[in-house]
Amino acid sequence: MGHGKPPGNASLRGPAPVEGCRHLRVEVTGLTERSALRAHYHIWMQHFTAPDLAVLLVELVPAVVFGLAGERVARVSNRWPTALRVALPVVCGAPYLLVSLTHQVFSPQWLVVYTVLPVAVAWLLLRAAHADPQQNGNWRDAVILLVLGVAVDLRWLEPAWPAGLAGLGKLLLVDAALYGFVVIRGLQGTGFDFHFRRADWKAGLRELAFFAPIVIVLALALGFLQPHWSVPRPSMALAWVYIFVFIAVPEELFFRAWVQNLLERRLATRFAGAAARKASLLLTSVLFGLSHFNKRSPTFNWRYVILATIAGIFYGRAWRRDRRVPASAITHASVDWIWSWWF
Numbered sequence: 001m002g003h004g005k006p007p008g009n010a011s012l013r014g015p016a017p018v019e020g021c022r023h024l025r026v027e028v029t030g031l032t033e034r035s036a037l038r039a040h041y042h043i044w045m046q047h048f049t050a051p052d053l054a055v056l057l058v059e060l061v062p063a064v065v066f067g068l069a070g071e072r073v074a075r076v077s078n079r080w081p082t083a084l085r086v087a088l089p090v091v092c093g094a095p096y097l098l099v100s101l102t103h104q105v106f107s108p109q110w111l112v113v114y115t116v117l118p119v120a121v122a123w124l125l126l127r128a129a130h131a132d133p134q135q136n137g138n139w140r141d142a143v144i145l146l147v148l149g150v151a152v153d154l155r156w157l158e159p160a161w162p163a164g165l166a167g168l169g170k171l172l173l174v175d176a177a178l179y180g181f182v183v184i185r186g187l188q189g190t191g192f193d194f195h196f197r198r199a200d201w202k203a204g205l206r207e208l209a210f211f212a213p214i215v216i217v218l219a220l221a222l223g224f225l226q227p228h229w230s231v232p233r234p235s236m237a238l239a240w241v242y243i244f245v246f247i248a249v250p251e252e253l254f255f256r257a258w259v260q261n262l263l264e265r266r267l268a269t270r271f272a273g274a275a276a277r278k279a280s281l282l283l284t285s286v287l288f289g290l291s292h293f294n295k296r297s298p299t300f301n302w303r304y305v306i307l308a309t310i311a312g313i314f315y316g317r318a319w320r321r322d323r324r325v326p327a328s329a330i331t332h333a334s335v336d337w338i339w340s341w342w343f
Contacts (some may be wrong), residue, residue, distance in 0.1 A: 089118030102174035118176035137266035190257035204330025285312030
């Protein structure tokens with residue numbers, strides 16, 4: 001259930017069209033979660049070349065660095081000239097350049113998009129940092145999140161990439177936004193910190209225990225899920241790790257660390273703390289649900305929207321417990337994992 005999509009139809013957010021590392025949406029009617037997962041891996045392996053794999057690994061580096069040493073990186077980068085800090089994301093064009101040339105689909109227009117857009121994000125967040133040093137939320141934050149969210153949800157930028165590799169483009173957007181919010185904006189309270197704690201597992205699995213019975217019963221009643229019991233096997237553990245890294249973490253970063261965090265800060269300027277927290281949780285969950293409107297259906301998928309909205313409440317509760325992305329990502333990945341193997 002999330003914004004970056006699971007193998008097959010594993011996520012209530014909607015797996016990405018059977019395309020490479022694309023946060024995985026398999027829009028194939030009649031496929032079970034597990035068979036869709038297998039189809040996705042088969043197509044992924046068909047499309048990936050050595051340069052593609054190298055680009056994937058390079059694109060994962062910023063998330064690892066910011067997840068393990070984000071504050072330290074931000075402190076170091078603050079010593080750099082402002083022009084350098086804003087212009088540095090231009091390097092986001094390099095992965096597109098390498099992949100597109102390798103697959104002979106290069107377009108100068110798309111290269112401009114992947115060099116200018118990350119710099120524009122950095123520049124807008126620099127302006128937001130100056131205009132809103134208290135980090136109560138600025139209109140520039142909202143514009144960036146809206147543009148990035150809609151671009152991913154409506155797949156505006158996917159034509160730039162070879163078949164099966166649009167996920168690399170989505171990871172570039174994640175990198176650009178991470179750099180902007182961590183290094184330029186210095187946004188606090190996101191919880192994007194992957195020094196795992198016991199409390200992360202406790203909060204994440206607690207919300208899973210609360211949520212799973214509710215959503216499974218409701219999804220079965222709505223005809224959204226069909227059970228197909230599987231015998232546990234070692235590959236199931238690898239599937240959970242894959243879902244956690246490529247689906248749950250990007251989606252929780254977007255919806256919880258940025259959207260819910262900034263909404264809570266903004267609403268706190270108008271309402272009491274508890275009311276602001278509840279309102280931001282509900283609003284973020286509704287946005288999360290609505291982002292599923294076109295998943296697994298050519299028309300408005302109201303079942304998906306309802307179930308994803310409910311899921312968003314529990315994911316948001318897991319994040320809010322200690323303001324930790326790992327906690328909500330554990331809940332999120334576990335839900336998608338259960339979907340992929342048993343429904």
